[in-house]
Amino acid sequence: MPEKVLIYSRFPKAMVLRIGQRYDLMDAAGKPPNEMFAADQLAGVRAMITAGGTPLGADAMDSMPALQAIVCYGTGYDGIDLAAAASRKIAVANSPAANASSVSDIAMMLMLAVTRRLLPADDYVRSGNWSAAKPSPLMKSQPGNAGRRIGVYGMGEIGRRIAARAAAFEMDVAYYSRSKHDVPYRYLPSLEALVQWCSVLMIAVRAGADTQHAIDAGMLRKLGPDGYIVNISRGSVIDQQALVAALADKTIAGAGLDVYEKEPHPPDALTAFPNVVLTPHIGGHTVESHTAMQDCVMANLDAFFAGKRLPYPVTLMA
Template sequence: MADTVLIYSRFPKSLMARIGDRFDLIDAAGKPPAETFSPEQLKHVRTLITAGGQSLKSDVMDMMPSLGAIICYGTGYDGVDFKAAAERNIIVGNSPGANAASVADLALTLMLAVTRRILPADQYLREGGWSSAKPSPLMSPQAGNPGRKIGVYGMGEIGRKIASRAAAFETDVAYHSRSRHDVPYRYIDTLAGLVEWCDVLMIAVRAGPDTQHIIGADLLSKLGPQGYVVNISRGSVIDQEALVAALAGKTIAGAGLDVFEKEPQAPDALTAFPNVVLTPHIGGHTLDSHGAMQDCVIANLTAYYAGQKLPYPVVV
């Protein structure tokens, strides 16, 4: 039982197959572990794998008295109660940068889709509007990318890749983060300043208490009626009610969203807007990203059970 690993979050079995070749996995399938396993089974669990955004607090940790390591599948770790983990001498690891390229690709995809009105154009063709020359205001010419101002909020691995991809489209890129980085882009020292400057706000900041609903009605109004917001970070960063109000009032031009305040996201007011492109949190959902994330998980687990330092620890 020394190498028993609890799968805490709900993952497709295919994503755990490689890890299961190396370790004895028991799967809670997203339910509280005590509902699925007996105290006798849980007392032997020394490690668990979680999706970083899922809430993991002290009550869960206390179900496993031998728990020594929480390993996040992916870069995020905002759901983990680090204070509770530290009090119990539990270390936390993640998969830094493993899915950065895939997430950045999706960010640009969302930007292009919403600014070029790809979904309305697809519908216009499918419904016969093009063939019948039916007038449509949604088919009016839109601004192109050359000279477009792209504001990147957060300059970690994902933010850097978004910026480099955006620059390749002949855009003007600037960023805001907690500190200045050695990157070839303009640094704007306030988030409000970045929002006022940009045409498209790309949200790539790490989620936490300090960024909860930081993009609210005031900042959305600063983005303006020609501005777009793209979020591939966490849904908590945007006040979703304020976003809906901004879209309904045409305070902003549109949005591309891969993440939401409550996931999975049920059809609601957001799905009614033709100027909004929505994807079901698939930013890192590519074969190469999953392979890289699994490599990090396996490396962290292997090191822990060997009594070594985690190669990918989270330091907060």
């Protein structure tokens, strides 16, 4: 008999199809498990799969008294109460670097699209204004990217790939993270120093209490009227209301966003700006990334049920 595994977050069926060929999946479809399954069914659950951003606290863990492993589909784990898991001796694992290449590709796509004004250019052609030779202030010449200062906030696997891609575009790259890394890029001693230095700020840091609204109104003012911000990390890192205000009063030049404080993101003031490029959290949404994330999930589950050490554990930071 295949082992039972609870699916805690809401996932498209295609994303868990391979996993379901190996395990007996109990799909809660993103609803509280105790609303979908009887207490005696949950009592036997030893392992679960979740999306890292989905809130998962002590109460949910307590509804599954036999729970011993929480496996994240993806690199993030910010929604999980790690202290609660640790106190209950529940192991937490993720899929590190599985989607790093595709997420860094999206970061560069957003950066290029917003700095080279792709959306206004596309509209200029589609509207007929180009063929009619109608002037557009949005189509005036913009600074190119060779020599542009790219600041990468966070130098994990995604940050490293963003930096490498930016360097290939002949950009000047610097970074800030909690510690200095052995990478060929300039390290700046604080986030404030990085924001003041760069003309494009790339957010590639993990979400957490220490990064909540790290980019606030003050930081946006430091970025300045020629500065752009790109976020492929978590929406919580940017104070979204402050970002809207900064765009409205031209405190910054523009933004490229794949993540938001609330997802899915509804049309609002943010969606009205022509100097903002928006994508629906698709950074890791490629065939290769999903295959790699599924491989990590199954490797973690296989090790757990075999009584072995999880290959991709998440540990509490000191």
